[in-house]
Amino acid sequence: MTLYFVQAFIYLLAAVIAVPLAKRFGLGSVLGYLVAGVAIGPMLGLVGQETTTIQHFAEFGVVMMLFLVGIELDPRALWAMRVRLVGLGGLQVVLTVAAGMGLALWLGLPWQTALAVGLIFALSSTAIVLQTLNEKGLTKTEGGRGAFAVLLFQDIAVIPMLALIPLLALSEFSGDAGGAHHGSSLSLVDDLSGWSYTLAVVAAIAVVIVGGYYLSRPLFRYVVRSGMREIFTATALMLVIGIAALMSLVNLSPALGAFLAGVVLANSEFRHELEATIEPFKGLLLGLFFITVGAGINFEVLAAEWSTVLGLGLAVIAVKGLILLGLALLFRIRGSNGWLFTLGLAQAGEFGFVLLAYSAQNQVIAPETSQILSLVVAFSMFLTPALFIFYDRVVLPRYRNARNTEREADTIDEQAPVIVAGVGRFGQIVCRLLRANNVPIVVLDLEIEQIENVRRINIKSYFGDASRPDLLETAGIEDARLLVVAIDDQERALHMVRHVKHYHPGVWVLARAFDRGHAYQLREAGADDVVSETYHSALELGGHALTALGVHPLRAKQMTWAFVESEAAHEAELFEAWKEIEGGINFSPRYSELFMKLEESLSTAMNQDWEPPSLEVAPVWTPPEADEVPEKSPHTEGGSQGLGH
The missing domain is CATH 3.40.50.720 (NAD(P)-binding Rossmann-like Domain)
Structure with a gap:
């Protein structure tokens, strides 16, 4: 037990140190997690063989992420994006598989292995791309929407890929696989015929869709009536874990099942509560997954084959980039959005590790080849944050400047005060x-x-x-x-x-x-x-919040005025203290002292005595019923004491 505590502490400490530093330098959280994994694994040797086991557990973060992606999608919105989903996503997968297979055949690999390699590198990193787009606020851009459509199609395409790989088994690798996949995992469909397997898959998907639509609402209503938030959390986790387990039992992608469940629950009244409950687990597990990717890098193989890994990694990014750039032009994703789409999806993805392991277990890819390809996948993922930085600092400014110079400024024929x-x-x-x-x-x-x-x-x-x-x-x-x-x-x-x-x-x-x-x-x-x-809009909303909690509307307005006056009274002092910080002092005790003084004056202003207005001044106001507002804290009650009618 002590060993587990020590290992957990090492992983968390690495994340706490590396991720904030990476974010501070504009590198993104994903690169921070990867660097943390390299530091505690290959560099310092603080973690060992347990990394692979932890990675399998951490892959559940990807499942949770796709559940949250699905829950944010309305099925009608999914139908509306069908052209890009099938057209853009389908062409990207088909063309990349063909290019990857051609390159592998040129390198002398058997066609079965070459096809598996093409499938592996056709996928991009859903976790890295979506998380980075969210962090940078690029999700709603034309390039971001195109990238999302492709990633969604890739996640769906994992299903036929997993079904196809066992059919590509090569007899010459049978002695090197270290045990078949089927014997090492629990499955309900290993011994079924083709038709029976198809029926089992359809039944599993039907259970997710029908059960999610008809059974989830009564279940969550029952749990909510208990009034225990931890039980709601347990129910949300049970739902996602159960769906992932069901998909795994029929040899399907757990991520796809979670995504389908999310889409089914997109219109549920419990949608936002589910998002808030799952989000922390998703973030922590995704971070752990990226740490294990970095920690699992074999530096001995990397040292022996560094030129091959480097060459293949750059080739993957270049080939995928050319295909993506052509598709961006074909689907009219132009300008900086086209480059965002291209650079964002040019890497290999986390499902590449899953397909690699599955291919090795099914005797499609030799173990030594699998190790090299695993390094190529990790290397391309390492380069992804750098590609986004290149987009931010090189591509975007040039397009902004080009846009400014391409069109001449309008002739201003009027003047005004x-x-x-x-x-x-x-x-x-x-x-x-x-x-x-x-x-x-x-x-x-x-x-x-x-x-x-x-x-x-x-x-x-x-x-x-x-x-x-x-x-x-x-x-x-x-x-x-x-x-x-x-x-x-x-x-x-x-x-x-x-x-x-x-x-x-x-x-x-x-x-x-x-x-x-x-x-x-x-x-x-x-x-x-x-x-x-945002200052005055936030003040306005704060005033409405006070009113909703039982404070008289005029009193709430008075409180917001007092807030503004208190800030104005200390503005000059804070401004002068800020100048010291900007002048090179990294930490200014004076600024902190003044800010605390401001907070004290705000508290004093909020607690001043106030007489309710007469009927001549304001109409009668009745506060909301107790069951219509959140339960008040003692501090809130004290702030509104004697107010209401």
């Missing part, structure tokens, strides 16, 4: 308010889609980079009274504010800030008024 830079979700509201009060404005934006959107509602706007001094001059900055900086680019916003306040100090500059630090930077650059983009 107010210039608005940026008409996204923030700037549009400013423009509508000004227009409603008949204030003349000149609007500039670099996103042609945004320009077209505001033109549809009759707001005169021009395409162009508002941070360019010549465009500001043409828009009338010399005679303008007000400049509203609402662009969603922190560096360009700072550059614009500095330029205008230096050359046109008489122009009043209002600026949108991303967060408190950005607000301080804008103030230091000379902005006359700075508003954080």
